[in-house]
Amino acid sequence: MPIPAYSRSCQCRVRPSNWPQMNKRFYITTAIDYVNGQPHLGHAYEKVITDVIARARRSFGQEAFFLTGLDEHGQKVQQAAQSEGKQPQAYCDELAAQWQAFIVKLGIANDDFVRTTQPRHKAVVQAMLNKLHARGDLYKAPYRGWYSWKEETFLTEKDRRPDGTFDPSWGEVKELVEENWYFRMAKHQPWLIEFIEANPAFVQPDSRRNEVLGFLKSRTLEDLCISRPAARLNWGIPLPFDLDYVNYVWFDALSNYYSVPVALGDAEAAAPLNGFYKPTNSQPSTLNPQLRLWPADIHVIGKDIVRFHAVYWPIMLKAAGIPLPKQVLVHGWWQKDGQKMSKTTGNVVDPIGVINEWGVDAFRFYVLRELDIGPDGNWTDAGFKSRYQAELANGLGNLVNRSLSMLKRYRNGVVPARSDELALEATKVVAETRSLLEQNQLQAVLQTIWSLVARANQYVDQTAPFKLAKDPAQAKRLDEVLYNLAEVCRVLAVLLWPFLPGTAAKIYAQLALKETPDKFAAATWGLLSAGHTIGEPAPLFPRKDV
Numbered sequence: 364m365p366i367p368a369y370s371r372s373c374q375c376r377v378r379p380s381n382w383p384q385m386n387k388r389f390y391i392t393t394a395i396d397y398v399n400g401q402p403h404l405g406h407a408y409e410k411v412i413t414d415v416i417a418r419a420r421r422s423f424g425q426e427a428f429f430l431t432g433l434d435e436h437g438q439k440v441q442q443a444a445q446s447e448g449k450q451p452q453a454y455c456d457e458l459a460a461q462w463q464a465f466i467v468k469l470g471i472a473n474d475d476f477v478r479t480t481q482p483r484h485k486a487v488v489q490a491m492l493n494k495l496h497a498r499g500d501l502y503k504a505p506y507r508g509w510y511s512w513k514e515e516t517f518l519t520e521k522d523r524r525p526d527g528t529f530d531p532s533w534g535e536v537k538e539l540v541e542e543n544w545y546f547r548m549a550k551h552q553p554w555l556i557e558f559i560e561a562n563p564a565f566v567q568p569d570s571r572r573n574e575v576l577g578f579l580k581s582r583t584l585e586d587l588c589i590s591r592p593a594a595r596l597n598w599g600i601p602l603p604f605d606l607d608y609v610n611y612v613w614f615d616a617l618s619n620y621y622s623v624p625v626a627l628g629d630a631e632a633a634a635p636l637n638g639f640y641k642p643t644n645s646q647p648s649t650l651n652p653q654l655r656l657w658p659a660d661i662h663v664i665g666k667d668i669v670r671f672h673a674v675y676w677p678i679m680l681k682a683a684g685i686p687l688p689k690q691v692l693v694h695g696w697w698q699k700d701g702q703k704m705s706k707t708t709g710n711v712v713d714p715i716g717v718i719n720e721w722g723v724d725a726f727r728f729y730v731l732r733e734l735d736i737g738p739d740g741n742w743t744d745a746g747f748k749s750r751y752q753a754e755l756a757n758g759l760g761n762l763v764n765r766s767l768s769m770l771k772r773y774r775n776g777v778v779p780a781r782s783d784e785l786a787l788e789a790t791k792v793v794a795e796t797r798s799l800l801e802q803n804q805l806q807a808v809l810q811t812i813w814s815l816v817a818r819a820n821q822y823v824d825q826t827a828p829f830k831l832a833k834d835p836a837q838a839k840r841l842d843e844v845l846y847n848l849a850e851v852c853r854v855l856a857v858l859l860w861p862f863l864p865g866t867a868a869k870i871y872a873q874l875a876l877k878e879t880p881d882k883f884a885a886a887t888w889g890l891l892s893a894g895h896t897i898g899e900p901a902p903l904f905p906r907k908d909v
């Protein structure tokens with residue numbers, strides 16, 4: 364189902380009418396991970412789906428900007444650093460290096476990596492806070508909450524056990540009242556409901572959109588507490604208008620999506636902060652000044668943080684006069700063997716271990732093929748191995764290996780004259796792939812691509828080139844078959860590039876093509892030239908005893 368475009372009538376409600384639509388980069392983000400958490404399957408999945416969407420846009424010839432990063436402030440980070448006898452910044456720096464290595468391991472092609480402790484981010488957050496303060500959107504009032512003295516933190520409803528009590532590990536939990544800064548919310552409720560109703564694309568999939576609307580329509584929004592007293596928590600961004608307080612984490616974290624475009628020199632993004640924002644110049648801009656970044660095209664997030672992104676974030680932006688992002692795309696959560704992943708029960712999937720054993724593209728393939736963006740997923744080791752064996756080793760791997768090996772053996776690796784026997788089928792899959800990619804239907808794309816893999820493997824069995832090779836009278840027929848197979852392999856490499864970039868590059872290398880298969884236009888049938896000599900075939904996905 365195509366994602367509907369913004370409705371005209373609503374666009375003017377969220378953007379100035381003179382807002383230019385040209386020269387916009389496709390800008391996509393992931394959530395920023397808690398720096399002191401363990402990188403796990405959920406984080407890996409979110410980064411991989413975002414990477415595929417960004418790569419697909421680049422493959423279509425669009426300039427894309429992919430931002431991911433880390434959420435580094437807050438009580439828990441401050442305490443963890445203290446308990447290790449480290450300064451919080453040094454503690455974060457060590458962990459950040461691990462997260463960045465994790466991203467490299469996943470084959471992610473991000474354009475920037477934001478850390479909420481960076482001066483460039485802090486400057487924008489403080490400017491936003493100053494503007495909201497100047498407009499009267501913030502006020503100070505007593506905050507009442509359940510406080511764990513042992514852990515020195517307020518607990519939330521999420522911390523309660525099913526019976527409503529708090530776990531004894533929190534120590535003594537008492538109601539505490541302290542002064543804090545609040546952000547006025549309720550007046551924003553009517554326009555936000557109208558906006559989400561008029562813009563079905565804003566929260567996707569529809570089930571999540573309905574959930575947000577249900578939430579907004581069933582209650583009056585409470586004002587959002589955006590501070591903590593610096594005396595109690597100093598690991599945060601100081602409120603510029605009241606230095607006795609630091610900004611409490613969600614306001615800080617959400618702002619990363621906007622702070623980076625501003626810090627990188629997107630002048631139009633920064634315009635709403637005129638008079639409040641002073642660039643830090645900590646990083647010279649590498650952006651093409653002709654291309655705007657903000658507003659974000661897609662925020663990819665998990666289902667547990669929808670409310671922050673689809674309720675608080677648009678309200679923060681609207682209140683500060685900043686255009687809203689176009690879409691919040693919500694993915695489901697992974698379980699392992701039908702259970703919540705948890706270190707205590709030991710049922711966690713370690714993406715790095717899987718990648719070390721099976722290769723990064725096998726990992727990417729499984730998560731993308733197994734789980735559509737939206738529902739929850741279930742990782743099983745047996746399912747992983749079975750997809751590896753059936754779809755990668757015996758499906759794609761076998762097709763490429765036997766096609767190129769036969770071309771090598773029967774024609775010395777020289778591509779015969781063009782033949783179009785599989786052209787129609789391949790062209791149909793190319794068109795479907797493009798359309799599904801434009802709708803972010805990544806699982807369906809892989810199903811479509813594998814229909815071509817299956818068709819080509821069936822074609823080998825039907826045409827039996829190994830028999831044709833034995834009969835000199837069949838030389839022309841063998842040429843036709845070998846051309847079709849080599850060309851299908853090449854087209855597949857182009858289609859697969861956003862998903863399995865390493866595998867796509869290997870197929871191109873085995874075909875001895877110098878380019879990278881990163882341009883969708885190259886999926887046009889017939890671009891493989893007659894007379895071209897291919898390289899050495901090698902198994903893409905070695906079969907394993909499983």
Ligand code: ME8
Pocket residue numbers: 393394395396397400404405406408409434616617618663664665666667668695696697698704
């Ligand atoms: O929430 N399956 O950070 P985080 C799939 N810092 N996705 C999962 C998952 C699972 N089992 N577990 C977590 C935060 N995620 C905040 C975000 S954004 C301004 C601030 C997803 O490290 C989760 O839904 O707890 C979220 O999108 C991302 O991982 C980071 O989670």
